[in-house]
Amino acid sequence: MKASELFFPTLREDPAEAETVSHRLLFRAGMVRKTAAGIYTYLPLGFRVIKKIMNIVREEMDRAGGQEVGLPIIQPRELWAQSGRWEVYGDEMFRLKDRHQRDFCLGPTHEEVITDVVNHEVHSYRDLPLLLYQIQNKYRDEIRPRFGLLRGREFIMKDLYSFDVDEAGLEVSYQKMYDAYCRVFERLGLQYRVVEADSGAIGGNVSHEFIVLAPTGESVIVFCDACEYAANIEKAECIPHMSAAENELPLTKVSTPGQKTIQDISVFLNIPDTRQVKTMVYVADGVPVAVLVRGDREVNEIKVKNYLNANFIELAPEELVREVMGAGFGSLGPVGMNMKVYADLEVQSMNNFVCGANEDDYHYINVNPGRDFQPEAFCDLRNAEEGDICPVCREGKLKATRGIETGHIFKLGTKYSGKMGATFLDENGKERLMVMGCYGIGISRTMAAAVEQNHDENGIIWPLAIAPYQIIIVPVNSKDGQQMEIGMKLYHELVKQGYEVIIDDRDQRAGVKFKDADLIGVPVRITIGPKLLKAGQVEIKKRWENEVKGVPIEHVSTEVRSILRED
Amino acid sequence: MKASELFFPTLREDPAEAETVSHRLLFRAGMVRKTAAGIYTYLPLGFRVIKKIMNIVREEMDRAGGQEVGLPIIQPRELWAQSGRWEVYGDEMFRLKDRHQRDFCLGPTHEEVITDVVNHEVHSYRDLPLLLYQIQNKYRDEIRPRFGLLRGREFIMKDLYSFDVDEAGLEVSYQKMYDAYCRVFERLGLQYRVVEADSGAIGGNVSHEFIVLAPTGESVIVFCDACEYAANIEKAECIPHMSAAENELPLTKVSTPGQKTIQDISVFLNIPDTRQVKTMVYVADGVPVAVLVRGDREVNEIKVKNYLNANFIELAPEELVREVMGAGFGSLGPVGMNMKVYADLEVQSMNNFVCGANEDDYHYINVNPGRDFQPEAFCDLRNAEEGDICPVCREGKLKATRGIETGHIFKLGTKYSGKMGATFLDENGKERLMVMGCYGIGISRTMAAAVEQNHDENGIIWPLAIAPYQIIIVPVNSKDGQQMEIGMKLYHELVKQGYEVIIDDRDQRAGVKFKDADLIGVPVRITIGPKLLKAGQVEIKKRWENEVKGVPIEHVSTEVRSILRED
Structure with missing residues (x-):
């Protein structure tokens, strides 16, 4: 191609809104342009990269026994009502009505559509297993689309769905895909890591993420320095650090004028973060709940959401907190709290700790669980951290790094086949539910992740396999x-x-x-x-x-x- | 591939709703399934055919200098407001709001998006010409989706857009695409014909359709038996048959109880169809108008719409006609009609003809234009027919055949660049509008057309190049x-x-x-x-x-x- 004929409008300046390296460089290199918030146009160089990624993915899906199909982007409400996800997906789902006022959505994922197809066509164990995939646009109406292709509202994905006769079959399909995904990322020439992950809105109980490593990545992962364990911190199980038992001292309210953060109190009362308890208020499916973690820890919202089995969870706004508790952020605590309280496992062994008194400018000292408050439950609610003990080998210590989730595979089990009645007759003529898995690779996100991982101050350094x-x-x-x-x-x-x-x-x-x-x-x-x-x-x-x-x-x-x- | 592992659920029976050969056979062959009205899932065999068609199209677009891009399916209202088509597209456009209540549509076509991109990036004559294309889903909310893949609401298209410095440049780009399209359909192994066509909602003044020949096709085309002329009947210019002049006889109202159709009157009054005038009432952008053609002719709605420069046109319902005229279908005529009347050219030379008297069960005989009524205009408003004189060589006679429109190319000129301000600086530093063309191939429709053309009573007979x-x-x-x-x-x-x-x-x-x-x-x-x-x-x-x-x-x-x- 002659450069004089190639359409690649490069820019010398960074676009004002670009927040990440890939956003900046893909724009400057004339590969991508914004059409609307979170909605992009791929220019010729960018689309060549997309096609190369698609081709590698397609070849590996075919090699693993996948059969390519084309599923509709626009999907009728009825299918989503069957799975119960028409409601669950909330505002993240683009919805529309046709001229006859029938409800449709733009597919954020395709479990419903594919399960419906397979349910109509497959009746016997002889027709299983089945691995069907497509490469297509997907839609999620993010509240705040950002980071360019890393978090768009319209994006390109490969999604494969496996249908098996039983859990053992799923295990085989899952492993095939796990291996195929490793081959994909190796062929793409990207450094990546496979980690245990939370299953989110897709569901099921086992899932792995394929993380392209990059210091700018949104995902934090931890891995053991002694064994093979690796997990997204959203998922990583935490072994609680047990505090030494002390004699319980009398609960005392102290004046802490203007002292709000853990750090403020640390200095003001001269006690370490680890002797304080942080109290966060969330609204889970409309109900406010309080979550406690040790002062130096971070609450893991995914764990809270999963523990509560909630559809939506978000931090409560300060006005709501003040209205309910009579105090603002930084003065909250579990003593005398008028909402359900859930405490991280570590809080259980803490003695004589400090927390807010639910009164502005006052804290309690010498708070003791059991005596001064009783949470609904003690459970694992915090983020794993570098230095934590490995939850698997219990010997190694966890290290942390960052990356970008570009692939995610799930054992769905019978979550969708159960709700949609997708059954088959086994060798004995008995009706059984199909056992499913689903497996996604973000094609456009992989392009951005490749740039996050491979660039210098002058621009992109494409891996050989996907250079335009x-x-x-x-x-x-x-x-x-x-x-x-x-x-x-x-x-x-x-x-x-x-x-x-x-x-x-x-x-x-x-x-x-x-x-x-x-x-x-x-x-x-x-x-x-x-x-x-x-x-x-x-x-x-x-x-x-x-x-x-x-x-x-x-x-x-x-x-x-x-x-x-x-x- | 082992058939035991291939997912191709064949059916022995025709699906109840299948109206055409391709719909029936693609379903029975396990290539396609319906997910909702006009919305289909491509199963593995079907998607293999789709990919083969895509690849041939892609290769020929690249060979002709096209550069592939990826444009968004979901498009902001603002772009469509600029071109004025947000309104024009009416109910055929799928519309939706995002979570912030901003208006979007699902792209029925991409002139707006691509013109916006090029407008932002191209500033000099040096950057032109530019031929950009994509292969992607398109959306049209048909009132009554039918014929399977031939008229879906979600369908796959290749669309290419050309940008040139002037009309001469457009001529070159247009010819490149014309030639590339011929190569595509030759490589696909399909019998096809290129015809002059109406430009419809896309606009511009020159367009050609690529028609895959099949007796079951929706499109009727005519071609000259002496010269190269060929056109869609929607477009084909009609040379009026001039009636011999006669002495005007006195206008007379006659009783015609129960006689409504041209055929009824033919028998009842013993006069040929060609001595009658057919009066049809349309509603054009909300206003009723009457259209006259000779009794044996068919009104061409496209010609009416174009002549009136209307956005929407449809046959008036009988209740409306009765309300306005005091008479129903079959008793209408131009004499004393209280709405605008447009007459086909042939009506101008007709003497002493018969038409309805705008009173049930009565007709006029000896009606004469000029004396008894005066239309707004005499113009070409009828369908061409087999046996008509060729409008180009004026010697040959037209023959008619049927087929399926699978490709359509348009000279747009400055229709979109003008409305969207897409300009460049020419060699003299003068600002000028880009001159555009657009070029579409229906990928999924081509698959169906291939089946309409190539099958027998046992099933599909795929052309070699696109067999799964x-x-x-x-x-x-x-x-x-x-x-x-x-x-x-x-x-x-x-x-x-x-x-x-x-x-x-x-x-x-x-x-x-x-x-x-x-x-x-x-x-x-x-x-x-x-x-x-x-x-x-x-x-x-x-x-x-x-x-x-x-x-x-x-x-x-x-x-x-x-x-x-x-x-």
Whole structure:
């Protein structure tokens, strides 16, 4: 492709709204544009990357026995009513009515549609297992879409659904997909980690996330330094640190004027964070509840939501808290609290701790569970942290890192087949529920994650397998007949060998061409300049190295082949 | 692929609601299922066909210089307000609000989105021409979705948009696309015809349709038996047949009790259809208008709509007609009519004709234009018919045939760039509007059209290029070890040679396997039965022929290669 004909409007400046590296670089590289909040247009370079990711995913799904189908994006309410998720999905689901006032949604996921299809067509154990997948747009009406492609409202996903006769069959399908996903991320050339994860709105009780590692990622994962355990902190089980027992001292209210945070109290009362209890108020399905964790810990909202079996949970606004408790954030505590209280396991062994007195500017000291308050339950409600003891081997310590969730696989069991009556007749003619799994890869999110992981200050550094083009040829001066002639000769030679090549024939300064080449992240740059040309050489530069190398023109394709690891 | 693992739920019976051949056969062959009215799921065999069509289209778009992009399906109202089409599209557009109550639609077409992108990024004549395309779902909320994939509410399209500096540039882009479309339909292996067409809601003044010929098609096209002229009857210009002048006789009202149709009057008054005038009442953008054509002609609603420059037009309901005119259908006429009247060109030269008297059971005879009524205009308002004189060479006669519109290309000119302010600076630094074209191929509709054109009483006969698999191997008895062994050997051999092969290993009677093979339309069937096997032979059958041929096992791949025309 000639750069003069390629539509890749690069930008020198970061777009004002870009919050993350991938958002910034994909925009600047002319790969993506915003059409509306969370809704994007893929320009030619960006869509080439998307297609490469799709193809790798498609090949691995086919290899694992998946059969590709095309499911509707627009889905009738009736199917979602059967599963009960028409209500559960809430405002995150785009809904619409057709001209006959019938309700539809834009599919955020396709369990209902695919289960309905399979339920109508599959009647015998002989027709199972079945692995069906599609690659398609999905829709989630995020409250605040952001981070570019990482959290869009319209995004591209591959979703596969497995149908088996029993749990043992599901185990086989799940492992097939687990392995296929590992192959996908390896082929994509991304560093990733598989972690145990929460199942969220999809449901089921076992799930794993495939996390592309990047310090800018939204997901925090922990992994054991001694065993194989790894989990999203949303999911990671916490082994409570047990406090030493002390004699209980008398509950005392103390004045703490203007002291609100754990840190404030730490200084003001001269006690460590670990001797305080943090009280957070949430609204779970419309009902306010209080959650307690040790002062240095973070509440894990997912664990709270799961423990309460709630559909929606959010932090209570301060007005509500003040109305119910008579005190604001920073002065709350479990003593005399008029709502249900749930305490993290660690709180159970804490003695004589400090917490708010539900009165502005006052705290209690020497609070003791059992004596001064009685929670509904003690349970695991906090985030895991670096340094925690591994919940599996109980020997190693957890380390934490960040990344981006790009794949998620779920054992659904009979959650959907049960609700939708998807049954089959087994060998004995007995009717049984199909046992399901579902398996997603965010295609557009993977593109963004690849950039979060692979870039430098000059632009994107695409992994070889998904670079929009593999080679860019830059004649330093496009008006120089000899440079362009050599350039076009190399171009045709490399294209003939099957490479995807750009030749930058634009009437631009060399600096502009180099900047664009770096920005769009093409792995191999071949520069044709006057100096080396006199010696019959061109310059080859790998995008991920600073050094350049003079190479005789007749050796270019050998050199390129060796860089692109195809020899 | 083993048939035992392939998900292709065939049906022996036609689905009750199927109205067309393709609807019936695609359902029976287990290729498509309905999820809601006009909304379909593509099962694995069907989606393989879709992908093959997509790939041929993609290759030809790339070859013609197109660059693939991905545009959003969900589009903000603001863009459609700019072009003025938010209103024009009416109920056919799916509309929805997001959680913040902002208006969106599901794209029925993408002129607005792409013009917005190009407008923001392209500023100079140097960046033009530009040909951008995508392959994606489109949405039209048809009043009555039917005919399966031929008229769905969610369907797959390829749409390309061209941007040029001037009309001459558009001419080049348009011809490129015209040629690319011809290559596409040739490669698909479909019989088609290119015809002049009406531009409809897309706009512009020149357009061509690519019609896949099939007697079951909704589109009627006419073509000249002497020159190259061909057009959709919606568009075909009509040369009026001039009636011989006669002396005007006195206007006379006659009693015609119970006589309503042209045929009734023909018999009752003993005059030919051609001496009568048919009066039809339409509601155009809310206003009733009358349209006159010769008694044997059909009104062309598209021509009426275009002449009136109306957004919507529909036949007036009889209650409205009676309320306004005091008479029902079959008794209407232009004499003393209290609404605007538009007459077809042929009516101008008719003398002493018969028409309704706007009074039930009465007609006028000896009606004469000019003397008895004066229409707003005489213009071309009728459908072309077989036998009409060619409007181009004026020598040949038109012939008519039927088909399915699967491609449509439009010269848009500056319709959208003008409304959306999409300009560029020319060589002289002068700001000018981009000149656009748009070019669509219905991917899912092409699949259905291929079936309408290529089938027999036993099922589909896929053209080679888009068959879901090329070869099906049928061991007559899957429990026979030798048959299965030979079958699997051939299977692996043919797969290795790059063919797409099914082996029907199901424990089914041979008759069931043959019926399924015919139904799904695989081009080459290789049958392995006991009799021929004794002679070291298998049986090869082409789907489009009845004869079978015994072939020595070792010659199978040569034979197959020659059938699939790849040697």
